[in-house]
Amino acid sequence: MNKYWKSILVFTMIVLGIGxxxxxxxxxxxxxxxxxxxxxxxxxxxxxxxxxxxHYSAPKYEGSVTITANGxxxxxxxxxxxxxDGMINNPxxxxxxxxxxxxxxxxxxWGQNMYEDDDHLAYADIHYDFRxxxxxxxxxxxxxxxxxxxxxxxxxxxxxDDRAINHMYVESVEKVDDELxxxxxxxxxxxxxxxxxIRLYIFDLNTQDLVDVKxxxxxxxxxxxxxxxxxxxxxxxxxxxxYVVFRRELIEHKVVEDEANGNYEEPHTVESDLIVYxxxxxxxxxxxxxxxxxxKARVNLFDGKNxxxxxxxxxxxxIITYSIKDQNILHERHVDIDHAENVEEYAHLTVQNDRFxxxxxxxxxxxxxxxxxxxTETGDIVYEGNIVAKTPADLPEDYSFSIFQLAVQ
Amino acid sequence: xxxxxxxVNFEFNRIAKVYAVLLGIILTSQIIGVxxxxxxxxxxxxxxxxxxMMSKAEFxxxxxxxxxxxxxxxxxxxxxIALSVAAVAFYxxxxxxxxxxxxxxxxxRLLTLPTARLNVFFAKLTTIVLMTFGFIAFQFIIYPIESTxxxxxxxxxxxxxxxxxxxxxxxLDLGLLYPxxxxxxxxxxxxxxxxxxxLFTVILFERSFRWKGIIFGVIYSAVAGIVIFLPLIxxxxxxxxxxxxxxxxxxxxxxxxIVLAGSIALSGYLLNKKIRI
Numbered sequence: 082m083n084k085y086w087k088s089i090l091v092f093t094m095i096v097l098g099i100g101x102x103x104x105x106x107x108x109x110x111x112x113x114x115x116x117x118x119x120x121x122x123x124x125x126x127x128x129x130x131x132x133x134x135x136h137y138s139a140p141k142y143e144g145s146v147t148i149t150a151n152g153x154x155x156x157x158x159x160x161x162x163x164x165x166d167g168m169i170n171n172p173x174x175x176x177x178x179x180x181x182x183x184x185x186x187x188x189x190x191w192g193q194n195m196y197e198d199d200d201h202l203a204y205a206d207i208h209y210d211f212r213x214x215x216x217x218x219x220x221x222x223x224x225x226x227x228x229x230x231x232x233x234x235x236x237x238x239x240x241x242d243d244r245a246i247n248h249m250y251v252e253s254v255e256k257v258d259d260e261l262x263x264x265x266x267x268x269x270x271x272x273x274x275x276x277x278x279i280r281l282y283i284f285d286l287n288t289q290d291l292v293d294v295k296x297x298x299x300x301x302x303x304x305x306x307x308x309x310x311x312x313x314x315x316x317x318x319x320x321x322x323x324y325v326v327f328r329r330e331l332i333e334h335k336v337v338e339d340e341a342n343g344n345y346e347e348p349h350t351v352e353s354d355l356i357v358y359x360x361x362x363x364x365x366x367x368x369x370x371x372x373x374x375x376x377k378a379r380v381n382l383f384d385g386k387n388x389x390x391x392x393x394x395x396x397x398x399x400i401i402t403y404s405i406k407d408q409n410i411l412h413e414r415h416v417d418i419d420h421a422e423n424v425e426e427y428a429h430l431t432v433q434n435d436r437f438x439x440x441x442x443x444x445x446x447x448x449x450x451x452x453x454x455x456x457t458e459t460g461d462i463v464y465e466g467n468i469v470a471k472t473p474a475d476l477p478e479d480y481s482f483s484i485f486q487l488a489v490q
Numbered sequence: 491x492x493x494x495x496x497x498v499n500f501e502f503n504r505i506a507k508v509y510a511v512l513l514g515i516i517l518t519s520q521i522i523g524v525x526x527x528x529x530x531x532x533x534x535x536x537x538x539x540x541x542x543m544m545s546k547a548e549f550x551x552x553x554x555x556x557x558x559x560x561x562x563x564x565x566x567x568x569x570x571i572a573l574s575v576a577a578v579a580f581y582x583x584x585x586x587x588x589x590x591x592x593x594x595x596x597x598x599r600l601l602t603l604p605t606a607r608l609n610v611f612f613a614k615l616t617t618i619v620l621m622t623f624g625f626i627a628f629q630f631i632i633y634p635i636e637s638t639x640x641x642x643x644x645x646x647x648x649x650x651x652x653x654x655x656x657x658x659x660x661x662l663d664l665g666l667l668y669p670x671x672x673x674x675x676x677x678x679x680x681x682x683x684x685x686x687x688x689l690f691t692v693i694l695f696e697r698s699f700r701w702k703g704i705i706f707g708v709i710y711s712a713v714a715g716i717v718i719f720l721p722l723i724x725x726x727x728x729x730x731x732x733x734x735x736x737x738x739x740x741x742x743x744x745x746x747x748i749v750l751a752g753s754i755a756l757s758g759y760l761l762n763k764k765i766r767i
Binding site: 143 | 626739
C-alpha cells in the first residue's frame with residue numbers, strides 16, 4: 082500500500098475537487114432573484130401568455146433572464162443541448178422545431194419568412210451565390226407542410242431579372258388558398274440613386290409554378306433625400322392576415338451646426354405614407370385616414386387587420402386603433418402610467434391574439450416594469466400588473482433591469 | 491488490470507516530485523497574488539480616503555468594490571496555471587522519449603514486461619490525464635483558501651465575494667480550462683484526451699520508423715482531423731444545415747470516439763509489431 086500513496090492521494094484529490102465543484106454547480110441557484118408577474122388589477126390568466134426577456138445586472142450577476150407569470154429562468158436552466166439549439170431566443174422557434182422537427186431541418190427562421198395556420202406551415206427563403214463581393218443567382222427555396230398528413234411540398238424557383246440585383250430578401254410569406262404570396266425587397270445600388278423595390282411573387286402550390294410577379298412599390302434615392310420602404314412588422318409574423326402594410330418614407334439629412342461638438346446630420350422626415358396590400362383581392366388600397374392620425378407620431382403596430390397608433394405624454398400612453406377594413410378609428414384609449422417620462426423610448430409594445438400589451442420600465446430608475454393589457458376589440462384595459470421579486474430581500478440595493486424583448490406565446 | 495494499475499502508479503511516481511513542486515508553485519504564487527492585489531487595492535483606498543479626502547461612497551463609486559477578478563487577471567494567478575499547462579504539454583512527449591534517451595534504454599525493459607504492451611500506452615495516457623485533472627481539482631480546492639485570505643485582508647464593505655463558479659463564468663479564458671458545467675467539462679477534456687492519443691500515435695510512428703515515421707504521423711493526424719470534422723464539413727457543404735446543432739455535436743462526438751479507437755488500435759499495432767528500441 083505504501084508504494085501507492087502518491088497516486089491514491091492525487092486520485093482522491095481529483096474525485097473530491099472536481100466532484101464537489103460540479104455537484105455545486107448542479108445544485109447552485111441562478112444568482113438572480115426569482116422574478117414573477119404580480120397582478121394588480123384584472124384576471125391573472127391574462128398574464129400567463131407573457132414572456133419578458135430582460136438584461137439584469139447586479140453585483141453578482143450579469144445576464145439575460147426570462148420572466149413569466151410562474152417565475153424566472155436564465156440560460157443555465159436549459160439543458161446543454163437545448164442551449165445549443167438556440168431554444169431560448171424565440172418561443173415560436175422552440176415550438177416549431179419540437180412539433181415539426183423534420184420539416185424545420187436546415188431552415189433559418191427569422192419570423193417573417195414563415196407562415197402558419199391550423200393546417201399548414203410555410204417557409205420561403207432566398208439563396209444566392211456570393212462571389213467577388215457581388216451576390217448573384219438568386220433563387221427561392223419554398224416548402225409548405227401539410228400538418229394533417231405530414232406531407233411537404235418543396236420546390237425552388239430561379240429569379241430572372243433583366244437588371245443586376247445587389248440584394249434580395251424575403252419580407253413576408255402569406256398563404257392564401259392554394260397560392261403562396263412571397264413579398265421580397267430588392268435593392269439595387271448605383272451612385273447616389275439607390276433603388277428599393279417591394280416585389281411580390283405568387284406561386285401556385287398545386288403546380289409549383291410561378292403565376293404572377295408584380296412590383297408593389299419602388300422608390301429611388303434622390304440627391305440629399307433617402308427613400309425607404311419598410312414593412313410594418315406585425316407582432317405575430319406567423320399567423321394569417323388580411324393585409325400587408327408598408328411604410329414609404331422620404332428622409333432628408335439636414336446638417337445641424339453645432340460649434341461645441343462639430344456639425345452632424347439629423348434625419349428629417351419629409352414625406353411618409355402607408356401602402357396597404359389586400360391579400361384577398363390582390364389590390365392596393367388607399368387609406369383615407371383622419372388628419373389627426375396622419376399628423377400623429379408613426380404607427381408602430383399592426384396585427385394583420387388593424388393599425389395601432391400610439392402617442393406618449395407625461396401621464397401615459399394613448400393608443401388609437403384604426404381598422405383598415407372599415408377605414409375608421411375603432412377606439413382611442415389613454416393608459417395612465419406612473420413615471421411615464423420616457424414611455425416613448427422604453428415601452429415595449431406588442432399586439433397578439435386580440436390583446437395589446439404594454440411593458441414599461443426605465444432602466445436607470447431602479448424600478449421594476451409595469452405591464453398593461455388591453456382588449457383590442459373594446460379597447461378596455463383588462464389587466465394591470467408588475468414584475469416583482471418573489472422575495473424582495475433577494476433584490477440588491479444596486480441593480481439594473483432593462484427589458485429587451487416582450488413575447489407572447 | 492492489476493498490471494495496468496501497477497504501471498500507472500509506476501509512471502506517476504516518476505513525475506510525482508516535479509508534480510508536487512508545480513502544485514507548490516501554484517499555491518504560493520496565487521496566495522502571493524491575492525496578498526499583493528488586495529494590498530494594492532487597500533493602499534489605493536487609503537490614499538483616496540485619507541489623502542484626497544474622498545468619502546467611502548465616492549471611492550467605491552470611482553474604483554468599485556474589489557472582487558476576485560482583480561486577482562485572477564494578475565500574472566501571479568494566471569502565470570502558474572500557464573506553467574502547468576506548458577508542463578503537461580511538454581511531458582506528453584517526454585513521457586515516451588525519456589524511456590529511449592534516459593540513462594539506460596529503459597524502453598527495452600518496459601516493453602519486455604510480461605503484460606500486454608498496450609498497457610504501457612494506457613498507463614502513460616492515464617498519467618497525463620491524472621496530472622491534468624489533478625491541476626484542475628487542486629485549483630478548485632485551493633480557491634476557497636485564497637478567497638478566505640482576501641476576506642481577511644479586505645473589509646466587507648469593500649469586497650464582493652465570488653464563488654469559483656461565478657468567477658469563471660465571466661472569464662472566457664479560465665472558463666475554457668474550468669468549464670462551469672459537467673457536459674462542457676466532458677467535451678473540453680474529451681477533445682483533449684483524443685488529441686493526446688493522436689500525439690501518442692504520432693510519437694509511436696516516429697519511434698517505429700524514425701524520420702519516415704514523422705511523415706506517417708503527420709498524414710495520420712490529418713486523416714484523424716478530417717474524420718473528426720467530417721460531420722461539420724458535410725453539414726456545411728453538402729447537407730445545407732440538415733442537422734440541428736445538438737445533433738451535430740453528438741455526431742462529432744461519435745467521430746471522436748472512432749478516432750480514439752483508431753488511434754489506440756494503431757498504437758497497439760505499432761507497439762507490438764513495429765517499435766524499435
